[in-house]
Amino acid sequence: MSRARFEPLKFPPLMKLHFRFLLLILSLFAVLLVGMWLHESTDASQTSRLRVNLLEERTALVDRLVELTGDPLRVFASDYSPWDEMMNFVSHPDPDWARVNLDAALTTHRIDAVWVLRPNCTEVHASVREGLTGLRAVPLDLVSLRNLFARDPAPHFFALTDTGLLEVRGAPIRPSDPAAKTPAPAGWLLAARHWDAAYLRQLEILLGGQVEIVAPGVPAGNADAITTDKSLPDWQGRPLRSLRTTVVPSALQRANEDARLDLVILCSFGVIALLAFSIATHAWVVRPLRRLEAGLAQRNTAPLGPLLKSSSEFGNLGRLVEQSFQQEEKLRQIYTAFNAIDDAVFITDTASGCITHANQGATRLLGVEAVTLVGQSLANLKGRPPAATEDGTWLRCADGRFVEVEAREQALPGNAAQKLTVTVARDISGRRREEKQRLRAQRLESLGTLAGGVAHDMNNMLTPVILMLDDLQETGHHPSPDMLATVRTSVRRGATMLRQLLTFGHGFEGERAPLDMEKVIEEISRIVASTFPKSITFETKVAHHLPAVLGDATQIHQVLLNLCVNARDALPAGGTISVSATHLRLDAIAASTWSDAKPGDYVQLDVADNGQGIPPAILDRIFDPFFTTKSADKGTGLGLSTSLGIIRGHGGSIRVYSVPNRGTRFTVLLPTAAAVPVATAPAHPEVFEGGGRTVLVVEDEDSIRDLLQRTLARMSLKVLPARNGIEGLELYQQHRSALSLVITDLHMPGLDGQSIMRAIRAASPQLPILVMSGRIDEPTLASLRTHGMTGLIDKPFGYDVVLAAVRRVLA
Numbered sequence: 001m002s003r004a005r006f007e008p009l010k011f012p013p014l015m016k017l018h019f020r021f022l023l024l025i026l027s028l029f030a031v032l033l034v035g036m037w038l039h040e041s042t043d044a045s046q047t048s049r050l051r052v053n054l055l056e057e058r059t060a061l062v063d064r065l066v067e068l069t070g071d072p073l074r075v076f077a078s079d080y081s082p083w084d085e086m087m088n089f090v091s092h093p094d095p096d097w098a099r100v101n102l103d104a105a106l107t108t109h110r111i112d113a114v115w116v117l118r119p120n121c122t123e124v125h126a127s128v129r130e131g132l133t134g135l136r137a138v139p140l141d142l143v144s145l146r147n148l149f150a151r152d153p154a155p156h157f158f159a160l161t162d163t164g165l166l167e168v169r170g171a172p173i174r175p176s177d178p179a180a181k182t183p184a185p186a187g188w189l190l191a192a193r194h195w196d197a198a199y200l201r202q203l204e205i206l207l208g209g210q211v212e213i214v215a216p217g218v219p220a221g222n223a224d225a226i227t228t229d230k231s232l233p234d235w236q237g238r239p240l241r242s243l244r245t246t247v248v249p250s251a252l253q254r255a256n257e258d259a260r261l262d263l264v265i266l267c268s269f270g271v272i273a274l275l276a277f278s279i280a281t282h283a284w285v286v287r288p289l290r291r292l293e294a295g296l297a298q299r300n301t302a303p304l305g306p307l308l309k310s311s312s313e314f315g316n317l318g319r320l321v322e323q324s325f326q327q328e329e330k331l332r333q334i335y336t337a338f339n340a341i342d343d344a345v346f347i348t349d350t351a352s353g354c355i356t357h358a359n360q361g362a363t364r365l366l367g368v369e370a371v372t373l374v375g376q377s378l379a380n381l382k383g384r385p386p387a388a389t390e391d392g393t394w395l396r397c398a399d400g401r402f403v404e405v406e407a408r409e410q411a412l413p414g415n416a417a418q419k420l421t422v423t424v425a426r427d428i429s430g431r432r433r434e435e436k437q438r439l440r441a442q443r444l445e446s447l448g449t450l451a452g453g454v455a456h457d458m459n460n461m462l463t464p465v466i467l468m469l470d471d472l473q474e475t476g477h478h479p480s481p482d483m484l485a486t487v488r489t490s491v492r493r494g495a496t497m498l499r500q501l502l503t504f505g506h507g508f509e510g511e512r513a514p515l516d517m518e519k520v521i522e523e524i525s526r527i528v529a530s531t532f533p534k535s536i537t538f539e540t541k542v543a544h545h546l547p548a549v550l551g552d553a554t555q556i557h558q559v560l561l562n563l564c565v566n567a568r569d570a571l572p573a574g575g576t577i578s579v580s581a582t583h584l585r586l587d588a589i590a591a592s593t594w595s596d597a598k599p600g601d602y603v604q605l606d607v608a609d610n611g612q613g614i615p616p617a618i619l620d621r622i623f624d625p626f627f628t629t630k631s632a633d634k635g636t637g638l639g640l641s642t643s644l645g646i647i648r649g650h651g652g653s654i655r656v657y658s659v660p661n662r663g664t665r666f667t668v669l670l671p672t673a674a675a676v677p678v679a680t681a682p683a684h685p686e687v688f689e690g691g692g693r694t695v696l697v698v699e700d701e702d703s704i705r706d707l708l709q710r711t712l713a714r715m716s717l718k719v720l721p722a723r724n725g726i727e728g729l730e731l732y733q734q735h736r737s738a739l740s741l742v743i744t745d746l747h748m749p750g751l752d753g754q755s756i757m758r759a760i761r762a763a764s765p766q767l768p769i770l771v772m773s774g775r776i777d778e779p780t781l782a783s784l785r786t787h788g789m790t791g792l793i794d795k796p797f798g799y800d801v802v803l804a805a806v807r808r809v810l811a
Helices: 015-069 071-080 084-091 095-108 142-151 197-207 250-298 302-308 313-340 360-366 429-475 481-506 517-531 553-569 616-621 639-649 702-713 725-738 753-763 778-786 799-810
Strands: 113-117 123-128 156-161 164-173 187-195 210-214 226-233 239-247 344-349 355-358 393-396 402-412 420-427 513-515 536-542 548-551 575-586 600-609 653-659 663-673 694-698 718-722 739-745 769-773 791-794
Touching (some): 015 071, 015 250, 071 164, 084 164, 084 187, 095 113, 095 123, 142 164, 197 210, 250 313, 302 313, 313 360, 402 429, 513 553, 517 536, 548 553, 553 639, 553 663, 575 663, 639 653, 694 725, 702 799, 718 725, 725 753, 739 799, 769 799
Antiparallel strands (some): 113 123, 113 187, 164 187, 226 239, 344 355, 344 420, 513 548, 600 663
């Protein structure tokens, strides 16, 4: 609330939520992919197991088939090597025998070549099937043959020739009778088969797949087929070539087709599900969110129209947003009203005392922007101007001046984490001025009421003075001591009355100080006795050892005088007015029976009369401003309301008791203060000797100047009289070094007392200056004190007053 304008609530961008839904879709897609991967893994595992089984079966089949197709070589070698005629042929080669037995065996045993070797592995005979003349030579050299037969007497190996790959089997040539076997073979028999295309074609027919001869380590080309590699070793047992068979079994083909079909179905289902989810998300989530986003961005409920009619969760959310807009509008109105309050409103943290919010009224009052006040301690804004004379609350403005405010504090309901307090500060400086004007107006009203009595009493005081002067003029006799005492008493009584009326009329409001209520009542009784009709008896009764009251003397005088004037008006035919003062102590129960009273010690003032009383119908209205039952020329209705304000300002209370035709009693409670020390005047003035010191006296009235000169001369002082301010400054310049004191009148034509004092004070800061005046207002008195006035002598004054003032300065 400390900002100059209302800021709407801020929400996070809704696109973040869209991204979250996108992440959700991607997550679902990832789950789908994982499912597909698991499905594919399962199918792959099943296919792998099927492939392994088929591979094992295929490998066994190939091994068996190769073994079977190689049986003619094994049978030929096992049949012809243990043969006595073969032993004779090695020793005595016979071409005809070889043609009949060996060449014919090529066709009988379906082999392609036969070699007969001596024991040293040299060739005896070679028979080759027709068309394979390139196989005439043994595929191994002599050394390799010897090493071969030394390692394995019946070897089985493969060899590469110019015509292609040969499968070769060997056997030692021995006698047919096992008992006639010699320790060493009689020779060696080798039989070979050429693995040509026709043979491979035959294998393909038997195996039901593709058959080829490849080099060892050549990878298979078809990953979906069952591929077996049958190693074909050379004479040393090393892989020479591999017999590769490739076949695609129907079971494996069906498994692969089923897996691909499942994958297609799963992908299709996933795409359809994602598409349906995306459409549903857009219709059920994204579109409502966009409506909410538009409504929040525009701060308008128009985009929320369809949502407000829906019963879905987003419909409830839309209605909540609509309610938030309504609450926001209420908050804006409250915020506007908060800033429109003329009073300064501060919301503070109760624990720290720091301001959390401030309205524009605080800005207008203090001249500080509300946002600047946030974070400051409210206690630091409070202060007290040096010239303040009454208790109150002041706030320090930005320009350094202080504004008196009426502050009210109240705790705000809140959570336990932070407790807040609202403080409303109302500028009452204007009201103070109005109250002072009203007080003065009411005082002037009271003075007007008392004017007749004052004139009567003043005439009584002046009559002895005139008679004595006439008697002296006619007889020429010296006045008697009694006559002088009478004149002195009359003059002093008139001076005292004028001073009281002047003080009351001006309404000087100084600092509150302890007041002796007995003296206050005595002063009021003198005014009343001299101004009220003689048909009214005035009685006072003050308790012994009465505590003092902390208050403003002028205002307390005004309260008592207002109550006495009202009592006088209730006694048109005469009667009795009584004023009493007692000490009263209130406990909590007794204080609750009084308005604005707290437990403690009070001075109770009672002003009672036995007059007409107050009608019950208007008893509750007598303290209202401007309420009066008197005619317009006799009252304004401000007396009692003014008295009520003064009493409350002093922390007191007032109540009234009245019975028609029997009288009225006003009871006032005022809080007590420390006892007032009572100063006792000496019975005889002390003698003061000035010692011939020089005093400058500036006075435009000749009679006063002459008498004051003679009075000071009686104190052994040398006087320099001046008739005006200019003459006084001239005398000051001439005798500045000899002067011990300056006494000047305040109001003079031309150069007045203030100007004289400022001029002298600039040159002689330590020179005592006494100022005389018969009337002075509060601002002038404050100015004199600021510029160094040593003391004030009120006119009229006598010898004792002058003596006391001079002795206080010079002694």
